Amino acid sequence: MKKYIFLTSSIGRIGGAQMFVSNKCEYLKKHGWDVEIFFFNTYDQIRIENLKPFSRNYLPELKYPIQAYTKRQVDIILSRICCGSNAEEIVVETHLTELAFWGELVAQRLNGIHLLNYLEESIPFFSKKEIAFFDFKVRRRESLNASRKSLKRLFKDYYTEDYENFTFILKTPCSNVVSDAIDNQYHIEAADYCLTSIGRLDKPYVQPMIAEILQLVDLHTDKTFNMIFIGGSPDGKSEVEISNAFRGVRNVKLYMLGYMFPIPRKLLEKVNVSIATSNSVLVTANLSIPTIAVDANDFQAIGVYGYDTTNTVFRKEESPRKISDVLTEILFSDKYASKKVLSIEQEKVNKTFSEQENMIESTPKDGKYFDVLSIYPFRVRFLAILKRSIHLFFDMFS
The missing domain is CATH 3.40.50.2000 (Glycogen Phosphorylase B;)
Structure with a gap:
């Protein structure tokens, strides 16, 4: 059995990320994958029909980075994601740069592959130690979003021309809208x-x-x-x-x-x-x-x-x-009149997801993972845990 796990921000409401994960979920299920989607944003209604079964996987803890939890708390969160995942082949795909650190831990626990696929439009600044993690993922060809432009957005001043040897042009098709x-x-x-x-x-x-x-x-x-x-x-x-x-x-x-x-x-x-x-x-x-x-x-x-x-x-x-x-x-004016734009056919959608599925074969599969927990010293973890606790306290009264 093959299992594909998504860590994403939301399956409620409607947006490009929701439509993307919906279409990719359908493709994967048709090609023999068991799919799970975990998300952290609240929702009033899940409007895309095939995402409704994943409402049980609401995991608000993923809203905060790994350094905002004690190691015991991290272990509990990972257990909730990894429970029942005993497939022969496991792939974890993360849709935000902050979620990538969680994705690496999930893949390590399940001995699977973690694909970095950051879909956010605004990428935060990361420390040199955090950048080392993303460098590790790109060089192992474990980044779906690895065009020259996207990598420059990710690495910023740490970008090097050498990354062009590891490019993968991500397409995020949406159909049935x-x-x-x-x-x-x-x-x-x-x-x-x-x-x-x-x-x-x-x-x-x-x-x-x-x-x-x-x-x-x-x-x-x-x-x-x-x-x-x-x-x-x-x-x-x-x-x-x-x-x-x-x-x-x-x-x-x-x-x-x-x-x-x-x-x-x-x-x-x-x-x-x-x-x-x-x-x-x-x-x-x-x-x-x-x-x-x-x-x-x-x-x-x-x-x-x-x-x-x-x-x-x-x-x-x-x-x-x-x-x-x-x-x-x-x-x-008539400048943009009477021109037919070719629509995205389902065949093209399938081809795009097939390319993403095939990328899995190019990854090393050597059981090596980045020790993301070692990035953050005690002082950084303490401040992050304190900050999360303060946020949770004020959320109780908002």
Whole structure:
């Protein structure tokens, strides 16, 4: 038997990471793997059907790094993850750099393989000793996210050109996001133009994007606009901020639809332009809706996906552009009209996950692991444990 264990942040709500793990989970199960997913973020509802069975694996302890626990506490947490995992082949995949230290300990206990697959857009700074761990993983070809750009984001000043000998270009496909099922729950009124934003509302690019949209609609007060937001935020604060931003804007009708999965195709039929980042770009681009990809670093437009860029998260050679300028071109010119963008077929999704599965064969499988617990001296561990205790104390009263 083969077992695949994911350590990720959340399976609730809807986001690129959730869609990625959902699709990869389905692929792995069809190819003979027993799958488990452990996560630490709370949720109001698990909206992706095939992730619901993993609700039992909510493990809030993973929210904190390994140095924030005593060795006995670490052992208890590992026991909960490793319980019943006696397969002949075991792979652990972690989706955040902080989770990677947990993943190494899980793989070591189970004598499995740990694949580093950091999906976060903003990577923290790590100490030299912590960087040694990531160096160890990359050189052993145990990093799924090992392009030149991603490794520079990870290693920062510690990056060396030698890492280019260990590259692996990660693709994170998502499918089955749009449904043909009829959904009459939402009535979108007629307008001259319909804009949509798909993705989490607490992402840092959202507020700058709204400012650009407001600038555009203010220049065209003779036109009416529908502004549809598909997505939400963990605490609801972003929804309030967005509603306040559009309050009093007479030529904009605001629709806050929250998390949706799948998204009814009928809802997107009248959309003229979409704005998103990461995998959310592909949702509307695959329907040939002009979709502005926003750079996760500078919050400006990379370009229109499938027309003048194929990047969804970070720009490469593309020059930064104001979102309002790109919106103007899409809505008031023919520059981005009548071009079909090829959608991601299930066959391509399967090919991508097959490449990731095949990567397992290139790893050493020599039973060697990095001693991640030795990274942190007693003083560092003591301060981290104290900090976690303080957080937990205040969480009790929040």
